[in-house]
Structure formats: structure tokens, C-alpha cells
Amino acid sequence: MLEIFNLVGVRGERRLFDSLDFQIMPGCCLSVEGENGSGKTTLLRMLAGITKPAAGTIHWKGHPLDQQWCEYRRDVLYCGHAVGLKDDLDATENLQIMAALAGVSITRSRVCEALHKVGLAGRESLPVHALSQGQKRRVSLTRLLLQPSALWILDEPLTALDRVAVEWLGNVIDQHLQNDGMVILTSHQHLPLVSTSHIIRLGS
Amino acid sequence: MSTLSSRHLIYVVMQRDLKLALRRKSDTITPLFFFVIVISLIPLGVGAEHETLKHIAPGIVWVAALLANVLSLNRLFEQDHADGTLEQLIFSPAPLSMLIVGKVAAHWLLTGLPLTLLSPVFALQFDLPASSLLTLMVSLVIGTPVLSLIGAIAAGLTLGVRGGGVLVAVIVLPLYVPVLIFGAGSVDAAAAGIGASSHLSLLAALFLLASFFSPLATTAALRVALEY
Numbered sequence: 001m002l003e004i005f006n007l008v009g010v011r012g013e014r015r016l017f018d019s020l021d022f023q024i025m026p027g028c029c030l031s032v033e034g035e036n037g038s039g040k041t042t043l044l045r046m047l048a049g050i051t052k053p054a055a056g057t058i059h060w061k062g063h064p065l066d067q068q069w070c071e072y073r074r075d076v077l078y079c080g081h082a083v084g085l086k087d088d089l090d091a092t093e094n095l096q097i098m099a100a101l102a103g104v105s106i107t108r109s110r111v112c113e114a115l116h117k118v119g120l121a122g123r124e125s126l127p128v129h130a131l132s133q134g135q136k137r138r139v140s141l142t143r144l145l146l147q148p149s150a151l152w153i154l155d156e157p158l159t160a161l162d163r164v165a166v167e168w169l170g171n172v173i174d175q176h177l178q179n180d181g182m183v184i185l186t187s188h189q190h191l192p193l194v195s196t197s198h199i200i201r202l203g204s
Numbered sequence: 205m206s207t208l209s210s211r212h213l214i215y216v217v218m219q220r221d222l223k224l225a226l227r228r229k230s231d232t233i234t235p236l237f238f239f240v241i242v243i244s245l246i247p248l249g250v251g252a253e254h255e256t257l258k259h260i261a262p263g264i265v266w267v268a269a270l271l272a273n274v275l276s277l278n279r280l281f282e283q284d285h286a287d288g289t290l291e292q293l294i295f296s297p298a299p300l301s302m303l304i305v306g307k308v309a310a311h312w313l314l315t316g317l318p319l320t321l322l323s324p325v326f327a328l329q330f331d332l333p334a335s336s337l338l339t340l341m342v343s344l345v346i347g348t349p350v351l352s353l354i355g356a357i358a359a360g361l362t363l364g365v366r367g368g369g370v371l372v373a374v375i376v377l378p379l380y381v382p383v384l385i386f387g388a389g390s391v392d393a394a395a396a397g398i399g400a401s402s403h404l405s406l407l408a409a410l411f412l413l414a415s416f417f418s419p420l421a422t423t424a425a426l427r428v429a430l431e432y
Binding site for chain 2: 049051069082084085087089102
């Protein structure tokens with residue numbers, strides 16, 4: 001369970017959000033909405049521990065995050081705004097390195113299998129710079145299948161995805177929620193979900 | 205299947221950077237060419253007087269190594285920052301300082317080590333005796349990792365700053381001064397018959413200090429750079 005108390009987000013001189021309070025229980029999806037520049041990415045980066053909050057605390061499983069960064073990061077999968085892939089490596093190498101950094105070692109054949117599921121069969125050995133934006137996003141989202149984590153933090157996961165891929169992502173998230181997983185995401189598009197998702201609005 | 209031992213992670217990051225360098229050879233080779241050209245230009249400018257060249261050779265090789273190193277520093281974090289992979293590295297449950305050790309080690313293997321191997325060939329142009337060549341190489345083997353380690357701090361500090369490339373040189377070159385003094389000094393000392401061991405020990409001490417403090421300082425610098 002992730003609990004947020006009195007979180008304050010500041011960027012430069014501007015106060016993005018003030019005393020934000022919410023919690024996410026297992027099996028819940030939280031959708032962060034707001035206009036461009038309202039602080040969605042900043043909030044997600046705070047939850048990922050990349051940006052420090054100006055004030056407020058974040059608790060994970062009942063304890064403050066400051067005492068358990070390592071455990072928290074093992075439980076969380078963060079897909080940032082940028083796809084985070086190396087252009088000169090192929091999709092499989094990229095995914096294997098990311099998994100290794102998260103402490104999971106996976107074989108090439110398992111990565112290929114996962115890439116088939118996201119519709120990238122035959123593109124496993126192409127350098128990432130030869131893929132389209134949408135395909136790059138798909139590669140990055142393949143991590144959802146490869147790295148078991150309780151909480152997914154997804155920043156604009158639908159960017160550049162086509163309808164089939166959006167539907168696929170909706171299914172994967174639904175399944176994750178059914179298995180008592182947690183999801184936090186931002187998106188300007190509609191994500192088709194069977195499960196209900198809570199919404200917080202920033203900047204209002 | 206959790207494999208989060210520090211050694212394994214250093215290896216993963218190192219392997220990744222080496223693989224990337226192999227795919228993008230021009231980036232890796234440019235600093236080496238720069239090194240070769242700088243060394244070759246000096247005799248043309250100073251003139252071919254035998255004794256003068258012999259006297260200035262260690263200094264020239266070391267200064268060229270310093271400059272080549274500065275030239276290669278932007279490779280360390282900049283691309284990772286631009287494509288978002290640095291964010292992923294920071295988010296890894298592993299200690300960031302260990303990942304930095306892996307990156308610095310790869311950086312040394314791609315710049316410091318080739319420079320060291322090239323140096324005797326080009327120092328021959330200056331007619332250095334064989335014993336001095338050996339001392340020069342040993343001093344470079346101990347000294348160039350210090351350059352990569354100190355350079356990592358500067359590269360982290362200037363990450364995402366406009367005109368960072370020049371700023372790196374301004375920050376880092378003064379910090380390289382002790383390495384230059386003891387590195388070039390060791391060859392002079394050996395040639396003068398005093399023995400280079402004291403200079404080399406001091407270089408080794410610098411290496412130990414830098415390998416302890418640099419990963420910590422670079423971690424702090426990167427965290428600040430990624431705040432925004």
C-alpha cells in the first residue's frame with residue numbers, strides 16, 4: 001500500500017500542487033490528470049524517488065520511504081516520460097540490461113517471447129533506432145511482462161501507441177490489478193479498463 | 205532470481221557501455237586521434253632540437269592525455285541523460301555509486317588504457333630512452349584512472365547545463381594538476397636517476413583517494429542534475 005501525506009511539489013518558483021493526500025490499495029489504479037505543466041510528471045518522479053518533494057512524506061507498506069528505498073525500488077517498476085532505450089542496442093539487449101539493473105536476470109528467449117506478445121516478432125534483433133516511436137514505446141512497456149513488481153508507475157504510457165497496443169496495455173493493467181497489483185499512470189488519452197480507476201486532478 | 209551483488213552490477217554496466225562504444229566506434233576513436241595529433245604537432249612547432257624534445261616529452265604526453273580525457277568526458281553521462289536511460293539507472297535498486305564505478309571503469313578501458321598503450325609509440329618520436337618509456341607507461345596506468353574518476357564528478361556536475369562541454373574543461377583541468385605534476389615528474393625523476401617510486405606512490409595514493417570519493421561525489425552530482 002502506498003500512502004501520500006501532504007505532498008508539495010515545487011518547480012522553480014512555481015508551486016505545482018499543495019498538500020496532496022491520497023493512498024493506493026492493492027488492486028487499485030490511480031489516474032493522475034491535469035493540463036500540460038500541471039505537475040503530473042513531477043508527481044510521478046517524486047513517487048519514483050528521482051525528484052525530492054518540497055514537503056510531505058510517502059509511506060510504502062506502512063513505513064516511510066526514506067528508510068527503505070532499496071526495497072521500494074525492487075517492488076516498483078517505473079516507465080518514465082522518455083522511453084529509456086539505447087538507440088544502438090537492439091530491443092532484447094535493452095530489456096535484458098534493464099532487468100539486470102533491477103536485479104532480475106532473464107534469458108534472451110524469454111525476452112523474445114515477451115516481445116512476440118507485444119507484436120514485435122521479427123524485430124528483436126533490430127537496433128532500436130530502426131524502430132518507430134510506437135514500437136519503441138512497446139519495447140519499453142514489455143518490461144511490464146518481464147519484471148514482476150507490485151506497483152507500476154507509468155508516465156504517459158499511451159504516447160505514440162496504436163489502438164491495438166492501447167487495448168493490449170489495458171488488458172495487461174487489468175490483469176495486474178486482478179493479481180492485487182497497483183498502478184499509477186498519467187495519460188491524455190482514454191485507456192480502456194475493466195477495473196475502475198481513481199482519479200486525482202492536479203492544478204484545479 | 206535476484207542477482208543484485210555489487211560486483212555483478214558493475215559488470216553489467218561496464219559491459220553495456222563497452223558494447224555501446226563498439227557500436228559507435230567514431231565516438232571512441234576521436235579522443236585517441238586527438239591525443240596522437242597533439243603529440244605529433246609539438247615537434248613541428250618547437251623544432252627538431254634533440255635535447256629540448258627529450259626534455260619536454262613526458263610533459264607533452266601527459267598534457268595530451270589530460271586533454272584527450274577531457275574531450276571524452278561528455279560521453280560519460282550525456283547520452284544516457286538525453287535518452288532517459290540515466291533515469292532508469294538512478295531508479296535501479298542497486299546503489300548508484302556502484303553503477304558509476306562500472307561506467308567509470310568502462311570509460312577508462314576506452315580512453316585511459318588505449319592512451320597508455322599508444323604512448324610509448326609516440327614518445328619514441330621524442331627519443332625517450334627505454335627505461336623512461338616504461339616509467340611513462342606505468343605512470344599513465346596509475347594516473348589515467350584518476351583522470352576518469354575526477355572527470356566523472358565534473359561530467360555529473362555539468363549534466364544538462366548549456367555549454368557543458370567547455371564548462372567541464374574549466375572545472376576539471378585544475379583538478380588534474382596534481383596528477384600531471386606527479387605523472388610527468390615520475391619520468392623526469394627516473395631520467396635523473398633519483399627513481400620514480402616516490403612519484404608513483406603519490407599517484408597511487410591519489411588513485412585510492414579518488415576511487416573512494418569520486419563515486420560518492422558523482423552520485424550526489426547526478427541526483428542534483430536529475431532533480432529537474
